[in-house]
Amino acid sequence: MTDLRIEPVVGDAMLRQWRHVHNVIVPPAAMSLDDVRERAARHRLCNAYAGDELVGCSTVRAPQGEERAVMVIARVLPEHRRRGFGTALYEDGLAHARVQGAGAVDTCVLAVNEEGLAFARARGFTETERYTLDGESDVWIDLRLTSGG
Numbered sequence: 001m002t003d004l005r006i007e008p009v010v011g012d013a014m015l016r017q018w019r020h021v022h023n024v025i026v027p028p029a030a031m032s033l034d035d036v037r038e039r040a041a042r043h044r045l046c047n048a049y050a051g052d053e054l055v056g057c058s059t060v061r062a063p064q065g066e067e068r069a070v071m072v073i074a075r076v077l078p079e080h081r082r083r084g085f086g087t088a089l090y091e092d093g094l095a096h097a098r099v100q101g102a103g104a105v106d107t108c109v110l111a112v113n114e115e116g117l118a119f120a121r122a123r124g125f126t127e128t129e130r131y132t133l134d135g136e137s138d139v140w141i142d143l144r145l146t147s148g149g
Helices: 011-025 033-042 085-099 114-122
Strands: 004-008 044-050 053-060 069-076 104-110 125-132 139-145
Touching: 004 085, 011 033, 011 044, 011 053, 011 069, 033 044, 044 085, 053 085, 069 085, 104 114, 114 125, 114 139
Parallel strands: 069 104
Antiparallel strands: 004 044, 044 053, 053 069, 104 139, 125 139
8 A cells, every 4th residue: 555644525516526536435315515515514524645645535524413423434536545545444344433532433434335335344344234225226224333343
């Protein structure tokens, strides 16, 4: 792997970059810049760069519920996969989840994203729920870290 940098999203330029990666990876949940600004106010958003090139992004949602479950999502642009970037993003997000006092770690993957599902399962996540959002046909899969990490 080259010199990967993972940086918290600050400012509109980085918000636009985060949005680009998110929208490429999960087109059914494409977000506007205002949507991303709102999300950034509630969650930790990061961008990943190999040198100066944007390769991915991540989201770490704050702890939820009695279990203090933290959602960790790592996204890597297709042309940059299988180089360790996803693992680095995931490990960075997992470390942040632990700092937040996560009682459980969850992730969410679009069912058609077979690479994303394989990535999550290889890291010890198991499926907890499959669903579609109201009025939509895309299937989402929630997974929980049950081993490893």
